[in-house]
Amino acid sequence: MWVLLAVAVVVIGFALKINSMLVVAVAGIVAGLIAHLSPMKIVEAFGTGFAGSRSVTIFVVVLPVIGLIERYGLQHQARQLIGKLRGLTTGRLLASYLLIRQLTAAVGLNAVGGPAQAVRPIVAPMSEAAAERAHGPLSERMREKVRSYAASADTVGLFFGEDIFVAIGSILLITGFVDTTYHLKLDPLQIAIWAIPTAICAFLVHGFRMLRLDGQLARMAAEDSPEPVEPLAAEDTKDEVAAR
Amino acid sequence: MIKVEWFYWVCAAFFAIVALIRLTDSGDKKRFGSAAFWGILAFAFVYGTFVVAKTAPPAVEGFAVLGLAGLAGLGFPGKGAEESSSVEERRVLAGRFGNKLFIPALIIPLVAVFFGAVLSKVEVGGVLLLEKGTATIIGLGVGALVALVVGMALFRVKSPVVPFREGDRLLGHIGWAAILPQFLATLGLLFAAAGVGKVVGDMTNAVLPKGVLLLAVIVYCVGMAVFTIVMGNAFAAFPVMTAAVGWPILVTQFHGNPPAVFAIGMLAGFCGTLVTPMAANFNLVPAALLELKDQYGPIKAQIPTAIPLLGANIAIMFLFAFPG
Numbered sequence: 001m002w003v004l005l006a007v008a009v010v011v012i013g014f015a016l017k018i019n020s021m022l023v024v025a026v027a028g029i030v031a032g033l034i035a036h037l038s039p040m041k042i043v044e045a046f047g048t049g050f051a052g053s054r055s056v057t058i059f060v061v062v063l064p065v066i067g068l069i070e071r072y073g074l075q076h077q078a079r080q081l082i083g084k085l086r087g088l089t090t091g092r093l094l095a096s097y098l099l100i101r102q103l104t105a106a107v108g109l110n111a112v113g114g115p116a117q118a119v120r121p122i123v124a125p126m127s128e129a130a131a132e133r134a135h136g137p138l139s140e141r142m143r144e145k146v147r148s149y150a151a152s153a154d155t156v157g158l159f160f161g162e163d164i165f166v167a168i169g170s171i172l173l174i175t176g177f178v179d180t181t182y183h184l185k186l187d188p189l190q191i192a193i194w195a196i197p198t199a200i201c202a203f204l205v206h207g208f209r210m211l212r213l214d215g216q217l218a219r220m221a222a223e224d225s226p227e228p229v230e231p232l233a234a235e236d237t238k239d240e241v242a243a244r
Numbered sequence: 245m246i247k248v249e250w251f252y253w254v255c256a257a258f259f260a261i262v263a264l265i266r267l268t269d270s271g272d273k274k275r276f277g278s279a280a281f282w283g284i285l286a287f288a289f290v291y292g293t294f295v296v297a298k299t300a301p302p303a304v305e306g307f308a309v310l311g312l313a314g315l316a317g318l319g320f321p322g323k324g325a326e327e328s329s330s331v332e333e334r335r336v337l338a339g340r341f342g343n344k345l346f347i348p349a350l351i352i353p354l355v356a357v358f359f360g361a362v363l364s365k366v367e368v369g370g371v372l373l374l375e376k377g378t379a380t381i382i383g384l385g386v387g388a389l390v391a392l393v394v395g396m397a398l399f400r401v402k403s404p405v406v407p408f409r410e411g412d413r414l415l416g417h418i419g420w421a422a423i424l425p426q427f428l429a430t431l432g433l434l435f436a437a438a439g440v441g442k443v444v445g446d447m448t449n450a451v452l453p454k455g456v457l458l459l460a461v462i463v464y465c466v467g468m469a470v471f472t473i474v475m476g477n478a479f480a481a482f483p484v485m486t487a488a489v490g491w492p493i494l495v496t497q498f499h500g501n502p503p504a505v506f507a508i509g510m511l512a513g514f515c516g517t518l519v520t521p522m523a524a525n526f527n528l529v530p531a532a533l534l535e536l537k538d539q540y541g542p543i544k545a546q547i548p549t550a551i552p553l554l555g556a557n558i559a560i561m562f563l564f565a566f567p568g
Contacts (some may be wrong), residue, residue: 003440007484010431013473015522021316021420024427024480031431031438040303045437047305049430051292052250055381056426060415061255061388062352065395067410069345071329072399073338077345080338107353109346115530120511124534140537148541151530155542156549159514164335166356167384169425170514173479174506176429181436182491185377186503189360194507201556206549232534 006031033225049180056176059167066111078104078112079122090130090146091214094153095207097123101157102203113154124150125232131217139224142217147232149213153206160202163195171195248378249293251385256289258411265412266324274322281321282415284308285423309430316420324416325409337394341399348395352387359383388486425479432483440484446493457498458562464489465558468509469516469550476522478513486511494565512557518550519543 006027013023025046032042066074082100085093101113112118127150131138138146162168166188175186263282266275288308294300315321329337338345357380364379366372374382392407399406415422435441452459464485471481488508494500517523519542531539536546 001443003438003443006435006438006440007444010480010484011471011475014477014480017476017522020316020424020480021313021427022479024424025310025313028431028434031434031440035434037437042434043306043310044302045434046309046430047295047302047307047518049433050288050309051295051302051305051427052433054255054289054292055248055378056429057289057423058251058255058381058384060258060411060422061251061385062391064258064407064411065348065352065388065391067328067412067414068392068395068399068401068407069348070414071334071337071406071410071416072332072341072345073329073336074345074349076334076338077342107350109349115533119530120533126435133423144536144538144541145545147534148531148538148545151534151542152545152549155518155526155530156546156567159517160511160553163511163514166360166380167352170479170510171507173425173429173482174510176426177483178491178502178506180378180429181432181487184502186506187360187364187377187380187417189357189380190503191507194504195511197560198508198511198553198557201560202549202553205552205556209549210546230561233445234298 001192002034003031006034052180053176055179056169056172059169059172062108062167066108067121067231070111074109074111079118082118083126084128086088086126089132089134089210089214090127090149090217092169093127093130094123094213095210097150098153098157098207098210099203101154102161102199105158105161106199108162108163108165108167110158115151115154119150119154123154125150128232134214135217135221137226139226140219141224142220145217145220147214149210156202156206160199164192164199166192177178246374246382249296249374251382251473252289252293254389254413256286256383258408259283259286259289261408262412262415265409266321269325271321272324274320274324277315278318278322278324278416281312281420284311285317288312302354309427312420312423321416321419323419324412327357328410328413329375334437336494337399344398347398349392350389351355351394352384355387355390356380356383359386426484428479432487435483435487436446441492444488448489448493452493457566460493461499461558461562463508464494464505464511465554465561469554472513472516473520473522476517476520476524478510478517481513481516482506482510485513499567500561500565501567505561508557508561508565512554515550515554515557518546518553 009027009030041209085096104112124147127146131146163170171188171191175188178184259282263279266301267279269275291305295302295305360380360383363374467485468481472478494505495502527543528539
């Protein structure tokens with residue numbers, strides 16, 4: 001039963017937002033002590049495990065290329081392309097953005113979207129403009145709803161697109177973990193293929209909900225009186241790379 | 245035979261270059277700690293080759309790894325340099341290069357999939373050309389190098405320093421989180437040594453009616469989602485739930501197809517990420533950026549998708565990941 005202590009360290013440590021690297025180190029040491037390994041054996045286990053799972057971190061080899069194309073204007077070009085969705089209704093625009101986000105993430109282009117890179121400067125303002133075209137000035141809860149849905153299209157698209165790309169932490173973690181722990185020889189491509197059915201379901205479910213937004217906004221517009229709210233100014237915000 | 249170890253050395257070279265860039269950046273307040281972090285990591289990637297080949301003592305690697313954890317705990321590596329092209333320059337460059345900007349990026353997955361699906365089966369003189377089980381990873385390394393050369397030619401980049409400075413910028417943003425997945429994979433080995441999987445698996449077995457596959461699938465997927473909600477991170481939930489249910493019950497007992505079980509299990513965890521304020525990067529930061537009054541607005545927009553999607557993951561795993 002004591003081995004559960006090691007699991008508890010991980011759960012509590014992450015929940016308390018203690019530095020994740022320290023949490024994992026402590027959990028490993030606790031697990032080793034429970035297994036009656038000598039301190040030296042625990043250190044060796046860290047070494048063997050880390051050496052055996054280097055494949056997990058190989059995604060870093062793409063960073064110089066991604067950084068280079070960002071330097072030469074990737075995000076601006078992506079915004080240009082997203083801008084072509086202008087003229088669609090709010091729901092259709094967000095459903096289209098969801099698809100774009102999934103497809104680009106599936107080929108490793110995580111950097112074309114993101115709350116700071118795309119949602120704030122272009123997707124949210126465009127969605128609001130589309131809603132205003134259809135329903136006139138927006139009430140506060142309509143505005144909140146449109147912005148929240150814009151953020152959700154970005155996040156859902158990323159989560160259920162990126163796992164189709166082989167060089168992503170989650171895929172490599174799976175192969176690294178099971179290869180090291182259970183002595184399998186899984187290829188990342190085998191894992192990535194199995195992310196496709198869920199990606200399609202995510203598009204159908206979330207895309208359908210985006211399309212229903214137009215009707216919901218129409219109902220809200222009939223009920224509410226608009227309140228003047230400062231619209232989001234399109235602006236360039238700092239690029240940001242977040243790790244899952 | 246092309247060995248995957250070569251590409252670990254390419255990664256090591258990249259880390260070493262980043263360490264050097266940090267060390268020589270006098271404007272970076274954390275430069276020594278950051279350089280130490282990336283430098284030790286470069287060492288661990290090279291030395292790891294000999295650990296795997298059992299020609300060097302693993303304790304040295306172990307101390308290096310614990311050193312990395314310690315540096316991360318002290319707040320290293322820092323963000324480093326932000327310098328890149330300016331917003332105005334990017335606007336002009338995007339106008340000049342247009343959709344050509346996507347070409348280098350698209351090369352990477354195309355090459356990786358070509359290696360993984362086609363070259364993985366090629367034999368030269370009766371020996372597999374690419375080391376077994378690593379074809380896609382080798383393809384990824386080759387793809388990245390090809391894309392780099394193509395990108396530099398396309399954009400007429402003269403100095404090879406440019407892409408590495410940009411790589412340093414991106415790696416600085418990611419920080420120690422870049423090796424967290426690898427570190428979690430390492431934890432799996434210690435969990436296995438301590439018998440975490442056996443104990444939790446026995447407990448699950450005692451609770452679960454024996455032999456009911458659907459229930460076991462539900463426990464794995466819902467468990468991934470719940471642990472992710474609590475921890476804010478599906479990566480951390482994966483070793484726990486896989487040691488407890490995924491491996492001992494779904495794969496060993498029910499003979500599930502490992503890639504399908506693990507891939508879908510991870511995605512079930514992502515359904516948890518969609519609804520937890522613990523994943524602040526994805527759920528709270530956008531609310532702040534969009535100046536929402538309700539900071540849980542994005543989460544509320546995501547809950548009605550996360551729940552049916554969790555159901556879909558359970559159904560997909562139950563229907564397609566098991567024999568018969």
